[in-house]
Amino acid sequence: MNKEKLNIPKSIYGFGGALISISGILLLCSFLVGTFLNYIVSAQTLINSISAFFLLIGGYYISKAKPEIKWGGRLISISGLQALYIYISPSFTPDLIIYFPPIFLFFGGLIIRSVDNKFGLSGILISFSGLASLILLILPKIFAINSYPFFLYLYLIPIVLLIFAGFVSTCSEFKLFVSKYIFSIDHKWIGIQYGITSMIFLLFGFSLMMIMRYQLAYNMGTGELKDLISPDMYNALGAMHGTIMVFLGVVPMIVGAFGNYLVPLQVGAPDMAFPKLNMASYWVYFIGGIVMLASFFVPDALPAHSGWTSYVPLATLSSGSGQTFWLVGMIFLITSSLLGSVNILVTIIQLRVKGLTWMRLPFFVWTQLITSFLLLLAFPPLEAAGIFQLLDRVAGTHFFDPYSGGSVLLYQHLFWFLAHPEVYVLILPALGIVAEIISNNTRKPLWGYKPMVYSTIWLGFMSFIVWAHHMFLTGMGTTMSSFFMITTMIISVPSVVILSSLFLSLWGGSIRFNTPMLFALSFLPMFGIGGLTGLPLGLATADIHLHDTYYVIGHFHYVVAPGTIFAIFAGIYFWFPKITGKTMNETLGKIHFYGSLVAMNGIFMPMFLQGLAGVSRRLSNGGYDYAHAKEVLYLNEIMSICAFALFAFQLFFIVNFFWTLLRNRYDTEVDTNPWKSNTIEWTDTTSPPLGHGNFEVIPKVYRGAYEYSIEGHSKDYCPQTEES
Amino acid sequence: MDIEIPYNVEEREDTGLYNAKLGIWLFLASEIMLFGALFSTYIILRTGDTTWMTAVKGAHLNIPLATLNTAILILSSVTFVMSWVSLKLKDFSGFKKYMGITLLCSVLFLVIKFFEYKAKFDVGHYPSTHNFYAVYFTITGLHGIHIIGGIIVNAYLWLPGSKMWNTDPKRFTNRIEVAGLYWHFVDLVWIIVFPSIYLL
Numbered sequence: 001m002n003k004e005k006l007n008i009p010k011s012i013y014g015f016g017g018a019l020i021s022i023s024g025i026l027l028l029c030s031f032l033v034g035t036f037l038n039y040i041v042s043a044q045t046l047i048n049s050i051s052a053f054f055l056l057i058g059g060y061y062i063s064k065a066k067p068e069i070k071w072g073g074r075l076i077s078i079s080g081l082q083a084l085y086i087y088i089s090p091s092f093t094p095d096l097i098i099y100f101p102p103i104f105l106f107f108g109g110l111i112i113r114s115v116d117n118k119f120g121l122s123g124i125l126i127s128f129s130g131l132a133s134l135i136l137l138i139l140p141k142i143f144a145i146n147s148y149p150f151f152l153y154l155y156l157i158p159i160v161l162l163i164f165a166g167f168v169s170t171c172s173e174f175k176l177f178v179s180k181y182i183f184s185i186d187h188k189w190i191g192i193q194y195g196i197t198s199m200i201f202l203l204f205g206f207s208l209m210m211i212m213r214y215q216l217a218y219n220m221g222t223g224e225l226k227d228l229i230s231p232d233m234y235n236a237l238g239a240m241h242g243t244i245m246v247f248l249g250v251v252p253m254i255v256g257a258f259g260n261y262l263v264p265l266q267v268g269a270p271d272m273a274f275p276k277l278n279m280a281s282y283w284v285y286f287i288g289g290i291v292m293l294a295s296f297f298v299p300d301a302l303p304a305h306s307g308w309t310s311y312v313p314l315a316t317l318s319s320g321s322g323q324t325f326w327l328v329g330m331i332f333l334i335t336s337s338l339l340g341s342v343n344i345l346v347t348i349i350q351l352r353v354k355g356l357t358w359m360r361l362p363f364f365v366w367t368q369l370i371t372s373f374l375l376l377l378a379f380p381p382l383e384a385a386g387i388f389q390l391l392d393r394v395a396g397t398h399f400f401d402p403y404s405g406g407s408v409l410l411y412q413h414l415f416w417f418l419a420h421p422e423v424y425v426l427i428l429p430a431l432g433i434v435a436e437i438i439s440n441n442t443r444k445p446l447w448g449y450k451p452m453v454y455s456t457i458w459l460g461f462m463s464f465i466v467w468a469h470h471m472f473l474t475g476m477g478t479t480m481s482s483f484f485m486i487t488t489m490i491i492s493v494p495s496v497v498i499l500s501s502l503f504l505s506l507w508g509g510s511i512r513f514n515t516p517m518l519f520a521l522s523f524l525p526m527f528g529i530g531g532l533t534g535l536p537l538g539l540a541t542a543d544i545h546l547h548d549t550y551y552v553i554g555h556f557h558y559v560v561a562p563g564t565i566f567a568i569f570a571g572i573y574f575w576f577p578k579i580t581g582k583t584m585n586e587t588l589g590k591i592h593f594y595g596s597l598v599a600m601n602g603i604f605m606p607m608f609l610q611g612l613a614g615v616s617r618r619l620s621n622g623g624y625d626y627a628h629a630k631e632v633l634y635l636n637e638i639m640s641i642c643a644f645a646l647f648a649f650q651l652f653f654i655v656n657f658f659w660t661l662l663r664n665r666y667d668t669e670v671d672t673n674p675w676k677s678n679t680i681e682w683t684d685t686t687s688p689p690l691g692h693g694n695f696e697v698i699p700k701v702y703r704g705a706y707e708y709s710i711e712g713h714s715k716d717y718c719p720q721t722e723e724s
Numbered sequence: 725m726d727i728e729i730p731y732n733v734e735e736r737e738d739t740g741l742y743n744a745k746l747g748i749w750l751f752l753a754s755e756i757m758l759f760g761a762l763f764s765t766y767i768i769l770r771t772g773d774t775t776w777m778t779a780v781k782g783a784h785l786n787i788p789l790a791t792l793n794t795a796i797l798i799l800s801s802v803t804f805v806m807s808w809v810s811l812k813l814k815d816f817s818g819f820k821k822y823m824g825i826t827l828l829c830s831v832l833f834l835v836i837k838f839f840e841y842k843a844k845f846d847v848g849h850y851p852s853t854h855n856f857y858a859v860y861f862t863i864t865g866l867h868g869i870h871i872i873g874g875i876i877v878n879a880y881l882w883l884p885g886s887k888m889w890n891t892d893p894k895r896f897t898n899r900i901e902v903a904g905l906y907w908h909f910v911d912l913v914w915i916i917v918f919p920s921i922y923l924l
Binding site for chain 2: 269270271273274275338341342343345346349350351376377378379380381383384385387388391395396397398399404405406407410414417692693
């Protein structure tokens with residue numbers, strides 16, 4: 001105990017040092033950007049500001065480490081704050097103020113040096129860094145030294161010193177820090193990494209959409225676009241919204257975060273089958289995401305703007321390098337999902353504990369299994385299509401160029417061969433989450449567990465032979481259309497089986513209406529609306545009218561937004577106590593739920609009306625030029641207001657999330673099974689689970705996952721590991 | 725690593741597989757979908773383009789060299805099996821020898837491939853020239869990347885990775901088996917590439 005108390009400040013110091021190192025590394029990046037790509041001034045300012053911010057936080061943590069060096073850390077912090085001010089408002093900066101940050105850095109480092117021997121070296125390095133940058137600032141004022149080209153490179157000296165300062169102070173802690181929090185191989189932490197990253201991407205994708213909604217509601221009324229965004233930019237936002245939401249937001253959240261965190265716990269495994277591969281999968285996803293985001297900052301100003309489908313020939317011919325970024329980013333994301341899906345499959349098949357037979361698996365694990373098969377087998381054709389399109393753009397090939405013997409339809413076939421199974425990747429784990437929550441909160445077994453499992457398998461298989469129902473209007477022929485129309489009607493059967501089973505599971509239950517349950521309950525009708533409105537789209541004749549209208553947008557958003565994303569929220573509220581040991585606030589959660597429910601319907605229900613009237617999607621003025629759209633355009637404003645309201649209600653979630661996380665930090669009284677659940681992750685580990693390895697004793701399973709309210713049993717639940 | 729993943733080395737009873745073996749089979753399933761998409765593209769473009777056959781006739785793909793390459797790759801697969809068998813028979817020097825031959829063969833394959841590509845570029849046949857060349861370069865190029873990946877892994881297992889033989893021989897043998905499955909797959913892809921692109 002005593003030893004632990006002594007260790008805490010040291011690690012805080014190490015954390016502060018790491019932040020200062022990061023600050024230095026960012027400055028180095030900024031230097032490289034400024035030297036070699038000197039046209040991106042805004043990017044340089046951005047990186048500099050982030051760097052200053054890291055200095056600010058790093059100083060704060062150092063000041064917390066020991067009372068003697070309190071002021072050293074604070075001075076560094078102030079230095080960071082001033083630098084931040086300088087970078088953010090360069091036009092209002094008085095000349096004198098640019099000398100302050102290095103001076104503060106100098107004295108801050110000196111104080112650390114004078115008091116603490118152990119970290120003395122880092123203090124020396126910090127103060128030298130401050131001194132060197134001060135000299136570099138003053139020197140050109142006195143001598144005309146900056147006319148020499150080598151002078152520029154002298155700026156590297158303080159930067160490198162800063163990097164080493166942080167590194168030296170942390171070298172004892174640094175390795176530990178990196179292996180625990182950055183390159184972690186613990187599936188729980190990787191799951192959290194996935195969760196945080198995809199959460200940020202979801203929020204970012206949502207913001208892009210709000211810009212578009214503003215444009216549709218308020219900037220097209222006169223028929224001429226005011227200056228908010230150009231039509232090209234509108235296209236870019238649309239393409240990136242789709243890509244980010246599907247590939248960087250929802251899939252990493254529902255497979256990467258939920259799958260990673262829960263699957264090993266629910267099958268009783270110490271970790272994923274291949275922990276290092278798991279880490280690689282996250283980092284490849286991260287790089288893919290960065291590449292996608294980078295396309296917003298390319299010099300020719302536009303990210304990919306040919307729709308999230310990147311249809312050829314539009315995408316092949318599209319100007320700028322945004323589309324190329326998109327393709328490279330996609331190849332990274334495909335690699336990541338390949339690694340992740342192999343891992344989940346092997347974990348489920350190989351690492352189930354003794355007694356956990358296939359029909360005792362929680363339904364969530366089943367959905368993850370089928371989802372991983374879909375990811376494994378459906379993504380490679382898109383990889384091939386991506387490589388072809390990349391070669392068409394970069395190497396001048398003609399794969400998709402009909403004038404030189406290529407085939408346009410080929411791209412669509414390859415794309416939808418992925419993108420239809422992708423729909424089930426989005427929805428199956430959501431069904432799994434909802435099934436877990438419904439069974440737990442009705443306190444009774446799932447109605448029809450086995451039919452649900454068989455339906456999932458059937459759904460997974462069928463999803464590979466329905467893809468061309470996205471292409472009825474491409475002229476591929478009526479024979480093809482008939483085939484895909486029939487398979488589409490068939491695939492709706494297992495979906496209905498699963499959804500009906502979930503509805504019937506409610507029958508006769510004593511339902512607990514907590515926040516996760518509310519989200520799970522509302523998922524059912526929302527997904528129902530999404531699914532049923534899909535049927536007319538799957539009929540080749542009805543699709544002639546509805547194809548590429550707002551009806552389509554309404555349909556798939558009902559499936560994914562109030563469908564999958566509600567399931568994600570349900571899952572977060574449900575498993576938050578598992579991950580942190582704290583239950584989220586119910587009142588805030590309920591405000592979040594009811595607000596989101598109303599706002600979601602307010603956004604997407606009018607889209608059906610617009611679509612039935614024939615308004616096309618992807619128009620930057622929302623169809624203002626068309627006579628048939630006139631009657632329904634007034635709906636745009638309602639939808640946009642609802643979209644902003646939806647954002648406002650997410651704030652309740654964000655506040656709830658962080659408030660719960662930071663509250664009761666030292667509370668040791670944790671209810672490990674607050675929902676009184678049966679599955680292994682609640683009954684056989686603590687909340688949060690132990691470190692790497694999950695289980696103190698390897699659990700042994702005796703029964704299925706949903707044995708609630710058994711007659712004659714003392715409790716109303718019966719853990720899977722309880723011997724009968 | 726402080727934790728032990730079950731069935732990392734020993735087979736699980738009900739599946740009869742250790743983790744990595746199942747993993748590599750799943751990975752190969754994914755690879756089949758990738759090459760399946762590539763070959764489907766080849767079929768669709770070839771059957772849809774009337775100028776295709778003239779391009780093939782003018783292409784002068786070097787069939788003798790490609791035949792030699794096929795033989796080399798098949799030989800490398802055989803020696804790979806021999807190296808694995810050597811480990812099973814506890815003959816470590818045999819493993820070193822056969823794995824060395826495998827690596828030599830795979831490098832030789834790439835060298836021959838390089839001369840083939842160079843001959844095409846010298847007469848001005850680029851991927852942009854005709855879709856036939858686009859398909860030819862894409863499929864053989866991706867296959868070549870798979871060969872390079874195999875060489876990296878095999879070279880690691882041949883030199884620094886082989887230290888594991890002293891500490892955990894069973895696991896090392898498993899690694900060779902898994903790498904071998906991948907290598908046979910790459911070999912198999914070439915056996916389909918050779919007749920369908922060079923001979924047809």
